[in-house]
Amino acid sequence: MKARWDIFCSVVDNYGDIGVTWRLARQLVVEHACDVRLWVDDLRAFERMCPQINVQREQQWQEGVDVRHWPAQWLATPSADVVIAAFACQLPPEYMEAMAACERAPLWMNLDYLSAEDWVVGCHRLPSVKFKGVQKYFFFPGFRSGTGGLLREAGLLQQRQAFQQDARAQQQFLQSLGVFPANGARLMSLFAYENAALAGWLDVLATDGRATHLLVPEGRILGDMQRWLGVDRLAAGDIHRRDGLTVQVLPFVRQEQYDRLLWCCEFNAVRGEDSFVRAQWAGRPLLWHIYRQDEDIHLDKLDAFLELYTAALSPAAKAAVVALWQAWNTEGDMAQPWKMLLAHWPEVAAHAETWCLEQGLQADLATALVQFYESWI
CATH class of the missing domain: 3.40.50.2000 (Glycogen Phosphorylase B;)
Structure with a gap:
């Protein structure tokens, strides 16, 4: 079965956050056959780089990605197998409870900001905090061997x-x-x-x-x-x-x-x-x-x-x-x-x-x- 991925994006700087997560979501679908939901709290910013997005819809499919509006009032939603909090955004408390309720805990990662600083290599993939038994991990993009590398589509x-x-x-x-x-x-x-x-x-x-x-x-x-x-x-x-x-x-x-x-x-x-x-x-x-x-x-x-x-x-x-x-x-x-x-x-x-x-x-x-x-x- 395809692995189910949830990527959470809280738009802070207009386009950088959604730019990275949108590229990542599409690549996971196209090149790795993942089942991806992309949760975005600001569809207006998303619309600039994906003009066909309907900012009024809570759920829609775009280029193979299940795009969801991340509402202020969260509704009950099952956890995915892999959960990515992009750029240290805070997940909805109800979703964290759903992760903790899973028979098998998901892989929970904080996809951090890109940096060339030396310490990044030592922190990449290390465990971070736990929530009721669900372990979160640091995941750092980077330029050096020992980091997560850079977004780059095949070819x-x-x-x-x-x-x-x-x-x-x-x-x-x-x-x-x-x-x-x-x-x-x-x-x-x-x-x-x-x-x-x-x-x-x-x-x-x-x-x-x-x-x-x-x-x-x-x-x-x-x-x-x-x-x-x-x-x-x-x-x-x-x-x-x-x-x-x-x-x-x-x-x-x-x-x-x-x-x-x-x-x-x-x-x-x-x-x-x-x-x-x-x-x-x-x-x-x-x-x-x-x-x-x-x-x-x-x-x-x-x-x-x-x-x-x-x-x-x-x-x-x-x-x-x-x-x-x-x-x-x-x-x-x-x-x-x-x-x-x-x-x-x-x-x-x-x-x-x-x-x-x-x-x-x-x-x-x-x-x-x-x-x-x-x-x-």
Whole structure:
């Protein structure tokens, strides 16, 4: 019989939480023949990346996944064989009682946030708390051997490489989004939280000697972009030009389309967790806007990733990457770090592809979860 999986997603940061759990749910169904229920407390956020979702329905099937609205007033529901609390969300007390009432307790996992910090390897798959005899386990995605790896669908890297070698396919895809970059223009994407450093970066992009076409999916950075452009409002479809920089606002697109957008671009600025991982699978230089946390503990996570990611770079290229990422995440001056990065572009670009292929040698997150369940039973 198929293993029954329940994945609980409490939407905190609009799209990152649901982005990860939606990808995971679909992959468990398609590649591992699992029976998956995805519980989501905010279907409006889900609708942005799955437009066919009916936000009024309590239950519906989408791409083989049993999508359930996670109501404030929980109804009696049998426990699954595997229960995933994504990003440490709290399960409904009634559901926890249902887990405890099972003749055979389910495998209960806390799927934690992605981190490159050293301690993650030591904590991965360790037991956590118990609830009436039901043991919870830590499960950490990660970049090192000994972690749960990263979300990566079967054949993804081969699809990406084929797409990037097909100029016509890229052109057709961009045209489907209304994107027509000038010949020779640097194509970049920007998906970020609010950031006061944006104006300085846009200034240098507009004057760095090469035309840039910047694609900006709808999101929280648009307010800063409006101020720099001096306009009252930005919406999907808007195009503005200043000197050598063209800014184009894109509508929110499905995850598969966003992947291809990243594959088309020479450089991708991303945020949170889901787009961060997808930018790495694009094999192109990237810039991560990490989610801000109290007491700046997010900067420790940033530094841990940078130390791992830049280990194989020359000292000068490493310094350029680190300077750019730190300036972006501390709202510092972006002009000089961007010029430093451009000076080392060939090495940084080659490294992005190498890093991608090295990470692709590890088991993907969905496979690691299934393997843990099979070893647990």
